[in-house]
Amino acid sequence: MPINFDHVFYTYSKKTPFEQVGLEDINLSFNDYKFIALVGHTGSGKSTLVQHITGLLLPDKGVVHVDDYVITPKKKENKNIKKIRENVGLVFQFPEYQLFEDTVLKDVAFGPKNFGVSEKETIERAKSAILKVGLDESYFERSPFDLSGGEKRRVAIAGIIAIKPKVLILDEPTAGLDPQGSKKMMQLFCEINKNGTQIIMVTHDMDLVLEYADHVLVMKDGKVAKESSPLDLFSSSDYKELSLDYPCVFAVATELIKKGMKIDLTKIKNLDTLVEEIKKGRDSYE
Amino acid sequence: MNNISIGRYIPYNSKIHRLDPRLKLFSMILFMVMIFLRFGGAQTNYMDFIVYGFIAVIILIIMAIAHVKLSLLFKQLKSLWFVVLILLIINLLMPNDGPYFLIFNTLKIYHKALYDTAYIFIRLVLMISLTMILTSTTTPLDLTYAIEWYLTPFKIIKVPTHEIAMTISIALRFIPTLLDETDRIMKAQASRGVDFQNGKFREKVKAIISLIVPLLVSAFQRSEELANAMEARGYNPGAKRTRYRILKWKWLDTIALVLSLSLFALILYVSIAKIDIVVLISGLLG
Ligand SMILES: Nc1ncnc2c1ncn2[C@@H]1O[C@H](COP(=O)(O)OP(=O)(O)OP(=O)(O)O)[C@@H](O)[C@H]1O
Numbered sequence: 001m002p003i004n005f006d007h008v009f010y011t012y013s014k015k016t017p018f019e020q021v022g023l024e025d026i027n028l029s030f031n032d033y034k035f036i037a038l039v040g041h042t043g044s045g046k047s048t049l050v051q052h053i054t055g056l057l058l059p060d061k062g063v064v065h066v067d068d069y070v071i072t073p074k075k076k077e078n079k080n081i082k083k084i085r086e087n088v089g090l091v092f093q094f095p096e097y098q099l100f101e102d103t104v105l106k107d108v109a110f111g112p113k114n115f116g117v118s119e120k121e122t123i124e125r126a127k128s129a130i131l132k133v134g135l136d137e138s139y140f141e142r143s144p145f146d147l148s149g150g151e152k153r154r155v156a157i158a159g160i161i162a163i164k165p166k167v168l169i170l171d172e173p174t175a176g177l178d179p180q181g182s183k184k185m186m187q188l189f190c191e192i193n194k195n196g197t198q199i200i201m202v203t204h205d206m207d208l209v210l211e212y213a214d215h216v217l218v219m220k221d222g223k224v225a226k227e228s229s230p231l232d233l234f235s236s237s238d239y240k241e242l243s244l245d246y247p248c249v250f251a252v253a254t255e256l257i258k259k260g261m262k263i264d265l266t267k268i269k270n271l272d273t274l275v276e277e278i279k280k281g282r283d284s285y286e
Numbered sequence: 287m288n289n290i291s292i293g294r295y296i297p298y299n300s301k302i303h304r305l306d307p308r309l310k311l312f313s314m315i316l317f318m319v320m321i322f323l324r325f326g327g328a329q330t331n332y333m334d335f336i337v338y339g340f341i342a343v344i345i346l347i348i349m350a351i352a353h354v355k356l357s358l359l360f361k362q363l364k365s366l367w368f369v370v371l372i373l374l375i376i377n378l379l380m381p382n383d384g385p386y387f388l389i390f391n392t393l394k395i396y397h398k399a400l401y402d403t404a405y406i407f408i409r410l411v412l413m414i415s416l417t418m419i420l421t422s423t424t425t426p427l428d429l430t431y432a433i434e435w436y437l438t439p440f441k442i443i444k445v446p447t448h449e450i451a452m453t454i455s456i457a458l459r460f461i462p463t464l465l466d467e468t469d470r471i472m473k474a475q476a477s478r479g480v481d482f483q484n485g486k487f488r489e490k491v492k493a494i495i496s497l498i499v500p501l502l503v504s505a506f507q508r509s510e511e512l513a514n515a516m517e518a519r520g521y522n523p524g525a526k527r528t529r530y531r532i533l534k535w536k537w538l539d540t541i542a543l544v545l546s547l548s549l550f551a552l553i554l555y556v557s558i559a560k561i562d563i564v565v566l567i568s569g570l571l572g
């Protein structure tokens with residue numbers, strides 16, 4: 001779904017001593033990419049940016065286009081926001097705080113029900129979403145408040161997946177999950193992505209960026225500091241000035257290259273491909 | 287949804303900000319009493335408005351010194367129009383006598399009804415501006431210190447003053463946190479299709495529940511965490527405690543105290559002696 005930002009400005013607590021720049025002159029177009037990573041320093045405006053896509057924050061100046069809908073600074077002009085939210089699902093940073101129903105199933109069904117999906121399909125969608133996020137049937141009737149933090153996170157994510165949005169925005173979905181769990185979660189997102197849902201993911205983990213994203217957006221002080229493919233970002237030295245980390249797999253590979261091994265960085269995406277490249281390099285080394 | 291800056295401390299470094307909180311609290315009570323006095327004779331009612339005008343000018347001066355913006359006051363008054371409307375209706379329906387005029391040749395509008403409405407409205411505005419000056423120039427912590435200081439005499443009759451003060455200060459401390467939390471949960475639920483503004487009654491109730499439940503859950507969780515943290519650091523309500531910030535009475539405070547007391551004496555005299563400025567001036571002239 002086409003998403004465009006046109007000279008968008010946003011300031012928190014405007015005209016008070018607490019004034020804080022959120023976004024500054026953002027111009028973007030998300031049309032051509034399937035998996036977009038949004039990275040940047042803490043407080044650089046990533047969460048602010050994604051909240052503009054679903055009209056949770058209205059710009060002070062400028063316009064956001066989502067498909068055929070327009071989000072403008074004036075509250076009264078934005079009548080179609082609910083339609084946008086049906087098409088663009090947003091999973092918040094720490095979404096576990098949004099649970100409120102007495103059973104997990106009901107809570108996951110809450111979203112689709114609000115968007116007018118029929119009762120029967122709602123239940124079906126909710127059940128399949130819960131299974132997808134890696135919980136089993138025994139969770140359907142449990143209270144969401146008795147779950148562990150990670151399980152709550154899964155339920156909250158299922159609650160958005162059940163809406164079946166065309167664009168899925170994830171604000172640091174794997175923060176605080178165990179390595180296995182976060183890997184499973186990423187596999188799920190990858191699968192959803194392959195089935196045609198565009199994904200915009202906020203993250204601090206550069207290895208995830210390298211492995212999954214086909215486009216990276218680096219934010220700094222409320223502005224877009226750089227837009228490129230992950231490979232371009234990490235091959236140039238820009239990433240250092242933007243205070244980003246270097247992906248671990250790249251760090252290992254560059255060390256080996258320095259030692260004289262022939263490794264093709266462009267082929268490396270994750271641990272498995274790194275191992276493969278090292279094997280190839282080793283053969284040529286000997 | 288955001289911009290909830292009403293009733294919040296606003297960090298400037300004005301003379302009013304630097305005054306002793308005990309003095310500020312005391313002066314505010316004096317002003318409140320002044321507002322509740324009645325002025326002039328029984329028949330003439332313009333004296334009330336003359337004195338209120340005088341008090342309003344003084345409040346405006348204090349607001350200017352304290353950097354409290356008028357726009358903030360108006361923002362708060364905007365939510366008051368409904369109260370004024372109800373007041374007006376009640377006053378119009380009250381049986382009355384005295385002079386009146388007719389509208390639509392049938393409806394009797396008594397002068398007194400309009401007068402009473404204006405009278406109550408002005409009092410409300412004055413009281414709101416006073417509390418606004420107090421809360422925006424005094425940190426919640428200072429305010430509790432002041433309250434605790436005033437409660438000290440009650441220690442003799444075994445009133446747990448320290449506990450009361452601690453409870454108040456914790457409550458005040460968590461107001462902004464809870465407001466932020468509310469904002470966050472509202473956004474998360476809005477992403478799941480909840481419409482907090484429009485909708486039928488049933489939908490509205492559901493919307494409110496989806497906000498209240500997570501809010502309560504997180505509030506309880508927070509209070510438990512706080513209690514544990516306090517206990518872990520050895521907090522004991524019965525123990526004698528020293529303080530980081532010690533209230534110091536300064537020259538400026540004495541001056542402010544004298545000023546407010548003299549103003550209070552003047553207004554009290556005007557009220558008790560039923561002084562009528564118009565009669566006074568015409569007496570002086572003639
Ligand atoms: N509700 C708010 N009120 C006032 N200022 C805010 C609010 N939310 C965010 N800000 C400020 O806006 C700026 C951008 O915040 P934002 O949450 O978009 O950062 P972020 O890039 O998501 O950071 P993080 O990686 O820590 O999540 C920050 O400087 C922050 O202090």
Ligand SMILES: [Mg+2]
Nearest residue numbers: 046047093171
């Ligand atoms: Mg964020």
